[in-house]
Amino acid sequence: NSIPELIAGAAKHNDVLIPFGSVDPRTGEDAIAGAKHQAIELGARGFKFHPSLQGFDPSSEQFYPLWETLQELGLPCIF
Structure with a gap:
């Protein structure tokens, strides 16, 4: 399943599911936009x-812009 489909599925059952996304951090600005x-x-x-x-x-410092964006959005990350 794709990330948008998973997020939409979780939204349908938001009483028990919390939708988490994912991007490939190696893609730089595309990861931030995604x-x-x-x-x-x-x-x-x-x-x-x-x-x-x-x-x-x-x-790695190359991923700091992505982490900063997620922090600004107030979203937690799991590694």
């Missing part, structure tokens, strides 16, 4: 990342 879209337009309430599967180090 995160904003999922949060603002689709209603994601947080984001989940799999560093070992997605092949990135969350502590």
